[in-house]
Amino acid sequence: MQTTLSEEARSIARADEAEAILRACVHCGFCNATCPTYQVLGNELDGPRGRIYLIKQLLEGKPVGATTQTHLDRCLTCRNCETTCPSGVRYHTLLDIGRAEVERRSERPVKERLLRAGLRRVVPNSSLFAKLLTAGRAVRPLLPGSLRRKIPASAARALPRPPVRHARRVLLLEGCVQPSLSPNTNAAAARVLDRLGISVKPAREAGCCGAAEYHLNAQDAGLQRARRNIDAWWPAIEAGAEAIVLTASGCGAFVKEYGDLLRDDAAYSAKARRVSELARDLVEVLAVEPVEALQPPGSTGKDRAHRAGRIAVHCPCTLQHAQKLGGSVEALLRRLGFDLTETADGHLCCGSAGTYSITEPQLARTLRDNKLDALEAGGPDTIVTANIGCQTHLNGAGRTPVRHWIELVDASLASS
Template sequence: MQTRIHPPLQTIDVVNEAESILRACVHCGFCTATCPTYQVLCDERDGPRGRIYLIKQFLETGTLTEASRKHLDRCLSCRSCETTCPSGVQYARLLDIGRSLAEQKLPRSPGQRLLRWGLRQVLPHPARFKALLAAGRTFKPLLPENLQKKIPPVRPSSPWPANSHKRIMLTLAGCVQSTTAPTTNAAAARVLDRLGITLLEMPKAGCCGAVSQHLSADDEALNFMRNNIDAWWPAIEQGVDAIVTTASGCGVTIQEYGHLLKDDPDYADKARLVSELCKDLSEILSEEDLSKLNLTRSDAADSSENEAIRTAVHCPCSLQHGMKQSDNLESILQQAGFELAKTRDKHLCCGSAGTYSILQPELSQTLLNNKLAALTSDQPDQIVTANIGCQLHLESQSDIPVRHWIELLDEKLD
């Protein structure tokens, strides 16, 4: 795609990066067929190709309208289009650049600025989020029904293994996950312990930076990333095997540290190594001998009616399109003896997408209803996923339990 960048923008480094991405696009339209928002809205401007043209127009003219930004805001950053694209267009990065420049050129209304600032002040900070969640649970009966459904149930923390092994891996406690689902990392630690791996959380590590990045607070996002690198670096120097993420939304961001910090002379090399070390938990287990877990046999043995519990697997967009790990979840669970239900439209987003469910509630709800219909078409007894945002979003409307998949393996340890 030929571009002629507006002269005042030509000196901006990220604009040069955006131009390179634009030139890779051959405007074939394959991406449109797999875009969740295009499927719902049927508007070219609400598909990847249309948004690419809007960003191109913005960079060539230096101007952007509220109408154009509306279509950019509606994108989930699910990256389904990247999986489909035959030309390897880095659409998600282009969108981040376009949105960031838009924030500078076209200020939002005071109400929108306040909302986005508030999200950045709460979600990446576990203590603040925990306090807000506690208040929400206390006053839940007084809240509107739609907000009541968004308040997750209490999941008590569970013990970590006390063993120590030669193989050591790091993990991120996470912002929302550490408060709403502390059982997830504990379950991962117990499963990895059986495989001879010690899993550690570094106390000073914090938000991965995704919330700030997707809300176009670029400097803030980079500072979160630098903080995590500093927190992990002593252990990395001692030779940890990997950085394991149990929330794929965090994982896909950490894998981008190397690119996002490539121009930082103090962190470029460290960030590149951190990205190389980062793997999703499912990728780690796919490379291990799962027979060492000595799992108790199938769900049927646990059912009073001698019928197996059927599980629907939801592979988050950040895992299948971002981290390019689409098959591990089902393969691991099948090896472990779980009966999997059939699902439809596996490539389409559930509508969670970080803060999307808050900023685009109507469209998010439509996508959620579509995803739940696709996940429950074969009448499963439970749904499992690999990302806390998806887990909370799905369970807000689901009639059956929604859990992190590692909990299933943890429960089967003998």
């Protein structure tokens, strides 16, 4: 796409990067065919091609207002368009640049500013989030339905984790909301890894990956969290930790980009690159391990499948489009003998998308209900996923229960 950046745009830090991405786009429109918001709204400006054009306009010096901001806000950053794009356009990077520039040039209404400031304050802070979740649960019956559905009725519990006792060691990102909303996810991961002779070394100083703030246009704050995580992990990396394991695919997608996002930081570029090289989604780790050997003699995959019932797999966008690991969870579960249903339109987003279900609730509910209709078509007993945001969002509908897939694997091995 022919592009001529304005003098003002050329002064922003990533101007050359934005221009290169814009020039890579041939405006073919293939991306619209797989864009969830375009499918729902049917508006060219609510698809990737239209949003790219809006970003091009603002970087060429055209006026920016609420309309541009609205269409960019509606993007889920699911990156489905990147999977579809024949030209390899790095749309999510361009969107980050465009959103930051719109934020700088156009002030939001007070209500929106307060909501986003609150999300940036609460979501990345695991202890504050836990306290507010506990308080919200106490008054849950009194809350409006839209808010009540986001608060689980009962507190989730984690089974014990094994001690650090093996020569093989990995790090595990605890995350920000997952310790409160699904504390057994990381505990289950630690137990399965322990059975394989791999210990999880604690690094409590590592918390939120930084994605929540970064994608809410507090990009400097998000990168500062990335630096804190790198500092927390670095001693264990120097001591030989073989991987940084991520059980939330949204976190995994962001940590794998640390090296790119901090490439111009002289103090952190090399360390960030190493962290991204070591980052592994949990399914990547287990895919190359002899998980089948964990079952005791006489136990079969059919036994586990019978106990678990039929399973539908929701593959998060951050796993299939960002990390390019679509189908990997399904492959592992089939190796272990689980009975999986088929799901139509598995490439489409469920509407969670970090804080999107809060900032764009109507669109998020539509996408969620469409996704659940597709997942439930095969009559599953349980839905599994690989991201806490998707898990919580889908569970909020009160339909088929949704769990992280590692809990299913852990429970099946424990009962074998």
